[in-house]
Amino acid sequence: MLSLSSVSASIAGIPILRDISFELKPGLTTVLIGRNGAGKTTLLRTIMGLLPATSGSIKVDGTELTTLPAYARAGLGIGYAPEDRRLIPEFTIEDNLLLPALALKLSRAESEERLARVYRLLPELEGMRKRPGGGVSGGQGKMVALGRALMVTRSALLLDEPFQGLAPALALEYARTLGRLREQLPELTLFITESSPQLLADISDEMIRIERGSIETDAEAA
Amino acid sequence: MSKPLLKAENLEISFHGVKAADGVNLEINEGEFLAIIGPNGAGKTTLLNLCTGYLKPSAGHVYLDGKQITHLSPRQIAKRGIARAFQIPQLFTDHRVIDNVMLSNAARLNLWQMLSPLDRPRYRDEAMELLRMFNLADHANDLASTLPEGRRKLLDIAVALALKPRLVLLDEPTSGVSAIERFGLMETLMTALRQAKVTALFVEHDMDVVRRYAERVLVWNRGHVLTQGRPEEVFQDQRVIETVVGAV
Amino acid sequence: MLQVLIPLTVDALANAAIIFFVAVGLTLVFSVLRVLNVAHGSFYSIGAYAAASLGLWVVSAGLPEWLTFPALVLSAAFVAAIFGPFVEHLLIRWTYGKSEALQILVTFGLFLILEDLQRIVFGVNSLYEDTPMRLLGSTMIGGIVYLNYQLLLIALAILTLVGLKLMISHTRMGKLIAAVVADREISQALGINTNRIFMLAFTLGVFLAALGGALATPTTGVSPGLGADTMVLAFAVAAIGGLGRIEGAAVAAIIVALARVLAIYYAPELDAVAPYLVMLVVLLVRPYGLFHTDTTRRI
Amino acid sequence: MRMFLLGLAALVIVAIAGISAPWLQFLLSLAIAKGLAALGVAILLRAGLISIGHAMFFAIGAYATAFLTRNGITDFVSLLILSTLIATAAGVVVGAFMVRYRAIFFAMLNLAVSMVLFSLLSKLYNITGGTDGMRVARATFFGIAPGEQTFELIVFLTSLVVVMLVGFAVSAYFRSPLGEALKAVHTNEIRLEYISIPVWGVLLVGYTISAALAGLGGSFAAMIIGHVLPEMAFWTESGHLILVAVLGGIGGVAGPFIGAIFLELVHTFAASFTDAWSMIVGAALLFVIFFLPSGLYGLINKKRGGSAV
Amino acid sequence: QEKPASLGIGVFSFTSGATAAYGMPGRNAAELMIEQINAAGGIGGVPLKATYVDEGQGTEGVIADFRKLAGDAENQVMIAALSSGNCMALAPLVDQLKIPTVGWNCDTHQLFASEAHPYYFRPNGNTVPEFMAYALYMLSVKPDAKRIAIINPDYAFGHDAANIFKAALKAFKPDAEIVAELFPKLGAATFQTEISRLTAARPDVIFSNLWGGDLENFVRQAAPRGLFSMSQAVLALGESSLQNVQIPEGVIVGVLGDGWWNSPDAAANEETQKFAAAYKEKFGSYPVFPSMKMANSFLFIKKAYETALEKNGGKWPSRDEVAEAMKGSVVETFTGTTTVREDNDGVVDQIIGTTVKVEGFDFPVLGNMVRYSGEALMPPVGEDPIEWIGKLPADFPASLPQPGSYK
Ligand SMILES: Nc1ncnc2c1ncn2[C@@H]1O[C@H](COP(=O)(O)OP(=O)(O)OP(=O)(O)O)[C@@H](O)[C@H]1O
Ligand SMILES: Nc1ncnc2c1ncn2[C@@H]1O[C@H](COP(=O)(O)OP(=O)(O)OP(=O)(O)O)[C@@H](O)[C@H]1O
Numbered sequence A: 001m002l003s004l005s006s007v008s009a010s011i012a013g014i015p016i017l018r019d020i021s022f023e024l025k026p027g028l029t030t031v032l033i034g035r036n037g038a039g040k041t042t043l044l045r046t047i048m049g050l051l052p053a054t055s056g057s058i059k060v061d062g063t064e065l066t067t068l069p070a071y072a073r074a075g076l077g078i079g080y081a082p083e084d085r086r087l088i089p090e091f092t093i094e095d096n097l098l099l100p101a102l103a104l105k106l107s108r109a110e111s112e113e114r115l116a117r118v119y120r121l122l123p124e125l126e127g128m129r130k131r132p133g134g135g136v137s138g139g140q141g142k143m144v145a146l147g148r149a150l151m152v153t154r155s156a157l158l159l160d161e162p163f164q165g166l167a168p169a170l171a172l173e174y175a176r177t178l179g180r181l182r183e184q185l186p187e188l189t190l191f192i193t194e195s196s197p198q199l200l201a202d203i204s205d206e207m208i209r210i211e212r213g214s215i216e217t218d219a220e221a222a
Numbered sequence B: 001m002s003k004p005l006l007k008a009e010n011l012e013i014s015f016h017g018v019k020a021a022d023g024v025n026l027e028i029n030e031g032e033f034l035a036i037i038g039p040n041g042a043g044k045t046t047l048l049n050l051c052t053g054y055l056k057p058s059a060g061h062v063y064l065d066g067k068q069i070t071h072l073s074p075r076q077i078a079k080r081g082i083a084r085a086f087q088i089p090q091l092f093t094d095h096r097v098i099d100n101v102m103l104s105n106a107a108r109l110n111l112w113q114m115l116s117p118l119d120r121p122r123y124r125d126e127a128m129e130l131l132r133m134f135n136l137a138d139h140a141n142d143l144a145s146t147l148p149e150g151r152r153k154l155l156d157i158a159v160a161l162a163l164k165p166r167l168v169l170l171d172e173p174t175s176g177v178s179a180i181e182r183f184g185l186m187e188t189l190m191t192a193l194r195q196a197k198v199t200a201l202f203v204e205h206d207m208d209v210v211r212r213y214a215e216r217v218l219v220w221n222r223g224h225v226l227t228q229g230r231p232e233e234v235f236q237d238q239r240v241i242e243t244v245v246g247a248v
Numbered sequence C: 001m002l003q004v005l006i007p008l009t010v011d012a013l014a015n016a017a018i019i020f021f022v023a024v025g026l027t028l029v030f031s032v033l034r035v036l037n038v039a040h041g042s043f044y045s046i047g048a049y050a051a052a053s054l055g056l057w058v059v060s061a062g063l064p065e066w067l068t069f070p071a072l073v074l075s076a077a078f079v080a081a082i083f084g085p086f087v088e089h090l091l092i093r094w095t096y097g098k099s100e101a102l103q104i105l106v107t108f109g110l111f112l113i114l115e116d117l118q119r120i121v122f123g124v125n126s127l128y129e130d131t132p133m134r135l136l137g138s139t140m141i142g143g144i145v146y147l148n149y150q151l152l153l154i155a156l157a158i159l160t161l162v163g164l165k166l167m168i169s170h171t172r173m174g175k176l177i178a179a180v181v182a183d184r185e186i187s188q189a190l191g192i193n194t195n196r197i198f199m200l201a202f203t204l205g206v207f208l209a210a211l212g213g214a215l216a217t218p219t220t221g222v223s224p225g226l227g228a229d230t231m232v233l234a235f236a237v238a239a240i241g242g243l244g245r246i247e248g249a250a251v252a253a254i255i256v257a258l259a260r261v262l263a264i265y266y267a268p269e270l271d272a273v274a275p276y277l278v279m280l281v282v283l284l285v286r287p288y289g290l291f292h293t294d295t296t297r298r299i
Numbered sequence D: 001m002r003m004f005l006l007g008l009a010a011l012v013i014v015a016i017a018g019i020s021a022p023w024l025q026f027l028l029s030l031a032i033a034k035g036l037a038a039l040g041v042a043i044l045l046r047a048g049l050i051s052i053g054h055a056m057f058f059a060i061g062a063y064a065t066a067f068l069t070r071n072g073i074t075d076f077v078s079l080l081i082l083s084t085l086i087a088t089a090a091g092v093v094v095g096a097f098m099v100r101y102r103a104i105f106f107a108m109l110n111l112a113v114s115m116v117l118f119s120l121l122s123k124l125y126n127i128t129g130g131t132d133g134m135r136v137a138r139a140t141f142f143g144i145a146p147g148e149q150t151f152e153l154i155v156f157l158t159s160l161v162v163v164m165l166v167g168f169a170v171s172a173y174f175r176s177p178l179g180e181a182l183k184a185v186h187t188n189e190i191r192l193e194y195i196s197i198p199v200w201g202v203l204l205v206g207y208t209i210s211a212a213l214a215g216l217g218g219s220f221a222a223m224i225i226g227h228v229l230p231e232m233a234f235w236t237e238s239g240h241l242i243l244v245a246v247l248g249g250i251g252g253v254a255g256p257f258i259g260a261i262f263l264e265l266v267h268t269f270a271a272s273f274t275d276a277w278s279m280i281v282g283a284a285l286l287f288v289i290f291f292l293p294s295g296l297y298g299l300i301n302k303k304r305g306g307s308a309v
Numbered sequence E: 001q002e003k004p005a006s007l008g009i010g011v012f013s014f015t016s017g018a019t020a021a022y023g024m025p026g027r028n029a030a031e032l033m034i035e036q037i038n039a040a041g042g043i044g045g046v047p048l049k050a051t052y053v054d055e056g057q058g059t060e061g062v063i064a065d066f067r068k069l070a071g072d073a074e075n076q077v078m079i080a081a082l083s084s085g086n087c088m089a090l091a092p093l094v095d096q097l098k099i100p101t102v103g104w105n106c107d108t109h110q111l112f113a114s115e116a117h118p119y120y121f122r123p124n125g126n127t128v129p130e131f132m133a134y135a136l137y138m139l140s141v142k143p144d145a146k147r148i149a150i151i152n153p154d155y156a157f158g159h160d161a162a163n164i165f166k167a168a169l170k171a172f173k174p175d176a177e178i179v180a181e182l183f184p185k186l187g188a189a190t191f192q193t194e195i196s197r198l199t200a201a202r203p204d205v206i207f208s209n210l211w212g213g214d215l216e217n218f219v220r221q222a223a224p225r226g227l228f229s230m231s232q233a234v235l236a237l238g239e240s241s242l243q244n245v246q247i248p249e250g251v252i253v254g255v256l257g258d259g260w261w262n263s264p265d266a267a268a269n270e271e272t273q274k275f276a277a278a279y280k281e282k283f284g285s286y287p288v289f290p291s292m293k294m295a296n297s298f299l300f301i302k303k304a305y306e307t308a309l310e311k312n313g314g315k316w317p318s319r320d321e322v323a324e325a326m327k328g329s330v331v332e333t334f335t336g337t338t339t340v341r342e343d344n345d346g347v348v349d350q351i352i353g354t355t356v357k358v359e360g361f362d363f364p365v366l367g368n369m370v371r372y373s374g375e376a377l378m379p380p381v382g383e384d385p386i387e388w389i390g391k392l393p394a395d396f397p398a399s400l401p402q403p404g405s406y407k
C-alpha cells in the first residue's frame, strides 16, 4: 500500500534518514519504534513531503509521492497527526477539524459526514467544538490533531507519537479509539511512531525498529 | 514537617470561560518531591504559569517563604530561586547546546563579567558536567534546533538546573523521552536534585515514574485539587483511577 | 466651527481612502506571507503611472471618455497580473522562512530597481490624467468646492473594506489564507496548496496598491518619488492599525489622514511629521497597534 | 576567527588602496564612516530587530560635530569623542522606550523618531540651517590645521585605526554573555526571562552601543564631507544602512565595512556612467543575495527546515 | 601652458528625482551648447568635453564626484550646481580646490552672505531681487490686494521666498495680511487639502514659488476647484511650466532673472532664436528658463576664456587665470547682460508678466511684461536683505517701470 524503497533524507546537510525501505500492508497497523532522535518524526515528515527525500522513492498504491508537492498527499487520503499538535490557534476546534474538508473542496454532505464520524470516534471533541484551538491543553490538542487527521484519511493514517503527553486514562482512551477505528475502517492502513510501545501492544500488527536513521530487523508483534 | 517553601492560596484564572484554576491551594515544603497528576487540560501547566508569574491570577496569591510573589515577573521570580522546565521545551535554538547551559549559568554574573567572554574554561566545565549528567555531552556543540524532541526536553531541564535554583518546577519531564531512557533520566535527575538540595514539583503523566519518585502526589482535575497524599494511597482512590490512571 | 468641521471631515476621508488601499494591501501581504514588502509603494506608483498612461491613451485614441473609469481598475488589474505572480515567484518566494532582515533587503533591492525603472520608462515630468474627475464635476460643501470624484473614492474605499472583511471571514479562500497565516507546514499536510495561496495573496496585495495608485491619478499628479512616500505612509498606517488587521488599516488611515488635514489647517509646519507623531502616540499606548489582540504563547 | 582574519586582510587592502590612490581616500573614509553605522544596525539585527531609523544617530553624530565646530571646538579627536558621547546619550534615551517593541513595530517606531528628527533638522531653519544644512569647518589635529591632502590622509588613517579598535571591542561584546543573550532575544525571550536575564537590559545595552557606533560614523562623515544635511536622518539612509549591514553579512564585525566599501564603490562606479545608479545598486544587491549568499551568512536557512517547499 | 586636447567641464544637475524637472532642461541645454560651441570651433580652438554628474545621488556623492573631477587636471571649470543645498556644500570645497566654478541655477542669497568664495561665481543672481520683483509687480497690478495667501515648497528656497515676499509687502503695503501660509513638502503629489484650506481663507492674492511637477499638479488640481477664478495667482516659476500645463490666462508668471527665451530682447537676438529653435528641434519643446540659465553659464565661461586668452596673448590660461577673468566680468548673454559684482554674485534683470494667449503658441505666454533692472533690486554687498528691503523708501515702487512697459 505505502512502500518506501531506499529513502534517504537530510536536514541542513546532515543526513538523518539512511536508505530506508519497507512496505505497509493495507489494513494493518504498523508501529515504528525507536529511541529519541532515531528519525521517526523525520521519516513521517519525509513521507508527507514536508522534507524532501534526497534519494529513493515513496509509493502509495503505485503513485510516486516524492515528485508530488506536499499538499497532494491529503488528496490521496493520507492523514497525518504531527507530534506537536499544530492546531490553528484562532480557529475554533470545529473549524480546525473542517479545515481539510475546505482544502480538499469536499461536498457539504461529505464533510458533514466525516465530521460526524470524528465526533463518533472522539466524543470529547464535540464538547469543546466552539473553543479556540489556542485554548486547549497539550493532551486535548493531541485528540484534536487525531480528529483532524481522520477528516483527511481514506487510505492511510500517520500518527507521530500520539501518546506523548497524554494522561494514562486519556492514553488508554486514545488507544481504544484507535481500536474502534480499526473496526470501523478495516481497510485503513495505520502507521504510528512511538518511543514507548507497550500501549500499542494489542493493536499493532507489525513493528519496525528505526535506529540512527536506518531500519533494523523487523520484529513480529507480541 | 518543615515549613512551606512555595504556597499558593485559592488561585483563580479562566480562559474563554474555562476555569483552568478554580480556587487552588497548594503547599510544597523545603526538600520534598511533589508530583502533580491529572487529566489533560486539568490546569497543571497553568498552575506552573501562575506560580512563575507568566500568567497573573484573577484572584489569589502566591508566596515564596511567606513573601508575596504573585505580581512579580517570571524574571524576578527566577531570581528568587524558582527555575522551570517546560512542557514544550524553551531553548535558544540558534545557540549551541552548551551555550544554552552557559547562558543560564551566566545569569548569576555581575555586569562586568557579563561583558567578558562567555565561553571560558571555567563556565565550560561547569556546563559540560551538567550535559554529561543528561548525556547530552556529545551534542554539546550542535545547534539546539537540531536536537530531536526528546533531547530538547533533557536540555530544557539542564538549563533549568544550571540556574542552581532552590525550587524547580518540571512540566512533564519524561514526556517525549522514550520508555527505555525514562527511568535513567529520572535517576540522574533525582540524584542531581538531592545533591543540590533542590525542592522539586513535577507534573507527570507516567504513573510508574510518579509511584517510584514522588513523596507526595497532588491529583488535579478541572482546575482544582481532587485529592492528595502519598502515592500508594492516592492510587487506591477510585476517582483518581477514573479520571487519571484509567481502569486497565 | 461647523463650516470648518465639514471640510475637515471631507478632506480627511478623501485622504484616508487612498492611504487605505495601499496600507490594507501591505497588511494583507504581511499577514499571509510574513514578508514586509518594502517595494509595496512602488506598485502604488506603477499603478498610478499605468492608469495615467492608459487614460491618456483612451482620450488620445478618441474613445468615449467614460471608458477612463474602467481604465483605472483595468490598469490596476494589469499591473497586478504582471508583477504579482512574477515578483512573488522570482523573489519573494525565495525569502519565505528566512530572516526578516533578508526579506526587507530583497524587497528593498526590488524597490530600488522599480523606482529607477519607472523613471526610465515614464520620464521625470509628472503625468496627469484627470478625465474621470472632470466628468464627475464638483459639489459645494461648506462653501468649498469639492470634486465629486473625491466623494466617489470614499465610497469605493468603504466598499473595498467590507468586501475584504467578508472575503476573509466568509469565503473558503479566506479560511485557507487564515490557516496558512497560522501554520504553513500543517496547512500543506492538510492539503492546502500554500504556494498558490501566497501567490494569490501577494497578487491581491499588489492589486490593492496599484488600485490605490490608479484611483489617485485623477486628482493627483504622477511623478518620481511617489512610491517611496506612499510606502512609508502605508507602513505607518499598517503599524498603527495593528499588522494584518484590515479594519485596523481602515481606522488608522482615517486617523493619520485626519492628523495631516488638521496640521495643514492649523499648523502647516507639522504636516509632514503628523503621521509619525500619530504613530508614536498610538504605539506608546498600544505597543502592537490599535487592533492587536494579544494571545499568550502556550509554554 | 575566520571572520577576524578576513577583516584584517580587508583592512590592509583598503589601507593600500587608499594610500596608493588618494582620490579614493575620501570615498573609503566615507564608506568606513557608513560601515560604523551599519555595524550598529548589524548589532540589532542579531537580536532580530530591524531599525529603519538608525540614520538618526548617524545624523545626531554629524550635527553634533557641526554644532561643536561652530562653537569653537575644532580638535579632531575631541570632536569624535564628544559627538559619539552625545549620540550615545540619545541612544540611551530613545532606546529606553524602544526596547519594548519588536519586529515591524520596532522598525516603524525607529522610523518615526528618525523622521521627526529629520523634519526638526529641516524646519529649525535658524538653528540647523534648514534643508541647506550646516557647514563643518575643517578640524584641526592637536592645534595644527593641515592642508587639504594631509587632512584627508590623516582622517583616512585614523578611520582605519578606529575600525580596528571598534572591531575588537564589538567582537568581544558579541562573545560576552550580554552579546550572546542579545542573540537569544531573537530565538526565545521567554526562556531568557526564566533564566532571570532582563531582556530590556540586554536590548538597551545593544541599542546604546549601536547608537554610539552610528554617532561615531556620523561624526566622521561630517568632518569628511565638511557639510551636514537633514537627509542624513532620512529613512532611505537608514534603509541603506540595513542594506550595507546585511550585504557584508551580519555574521561578524568585518561584514558591514566590507558591505559599505562594496556599496560605495558600486555607487560611484554606477554614478559615473549612468544616472540609473539606484537600479544598479538594487540589482547588485539582489545579485549578491541570490548568487553569492555567503556574504549573507547567518541569515540563510535560519528557521528550522524553512517551509518554502 | 599648452592648449589641451579638450577643455573638460564638470556639469552638475539633477537627472533623477523630482528635481529633474529642472535638471533635465539644464542638462539638455548644456549638451546643445557644447554641440554648438564645438561646431563653431570650440573655445580658442579647444573643443569642450563635459562630464555630467547627477545631483540626485545626494550631497555626499556630489562632493565625491566634484573632488574626483577637480582632481583630474583635464577638467578646468565646473558648472555646479542646481540645488542651493549642493552649492552651499560645494562652496568650501571650491575654495580649497581652487577651481573656477559656476553656480548655474542655485540662487540662495546665503551663498555669498557669510563668507567670500573667490573661485565661485553665480552669473544668475539671487533670490532677493527675484522675489521682490514679484511683490512689486503684484502690487502695481493689484494695488488694493489685502488678503494674501502663500503656498511654497517646504525647503529653504520656499521659506526664503516667503520671507522676502513678506518683507516687500511689509515695506510697500503694510496693511496687507497673510491669511494662510502653507509649505507642502517638495514633490507632494496631491494638494487637495491645501486647496481646501486656501479656498477657506478667501485670499485676494495667492503667491507661490512651487515649481516643476509640484506647480503643475497644483495648477491642475486648483483650477477645477475654482481657485484661480477666486484669487489672483502669482506663480513665480510659472514660465517653466507653461508648456506642460494649461495655466489660465491672467495669472502672474515669470522667470527668475531675465532668462525668457522669447522676451523682446531675446527675440531680437538671432543667436538666442537659433538656440531656441535648435532646442525645440532636438528636445521637442521650447527651452525653459533653467535651460537659458545653463546656456548663459556657458556663454559666461566662453567669455572668461576669451578674455584670459587675450590677456595671455593666446597662451592657454590656467584655472587661476580663468577665475581672474571671471571676476567683475560683464557678459552679454542670450537674454540680456550679467554683471559680476565684487562678491562674485551676478546682477541680472528680472522679467515678469501675465499669462496671455497669442497667435503661434498653443500655450499661454507672458504678456503685459515688465523688466526691472538688476541693480535696483539687488541689496548692496554685505547688507542683510530683509533689513535692506525694510529700509527702502515708500515711493521706491513708483521709481520703477510699470507692467506693460516692456515690449
Ligand atoms: N532542524 C534540524 N537540523 C538538524 N538536525 C535535525 C533537525 N531536526 C531533527 N534533526 C535530527 O534528526 C534526527 C531525528 O530527529 P527526529 O525528530 O526525527 O527524531 P525522533 O525519532 O522523532 O525523536 P523523538 O522521539 O524525540 O521525537 C535527530 O538526531 C535530530 O538531531
Ligand atoms: N493561554 C491559554 N489560552 C487559552 N486557554 C488556555 C491557555 N492556557 C490554558 N488554557 C486552557 O486551560 C486549561 C488547562 O490547560 P493546561 O495546559 O494547564 O492543562 P494541563 O493540565 O497542562 O494539560 P496537559 O497535561 O495536556 O498539558 C485547558 O483547558 C486549556 O484549554
Ligand SMILES: [Mg+2]
Pocket: A040, A041, A042, A083, A160, A161, B148, B149
Ligand atoms: Mg519525533
Ligand SMILES: [Mg+2]
Pocket: A137, A138, B044, B045, B046, B087, B171
Ligand atoms: Mg500541560
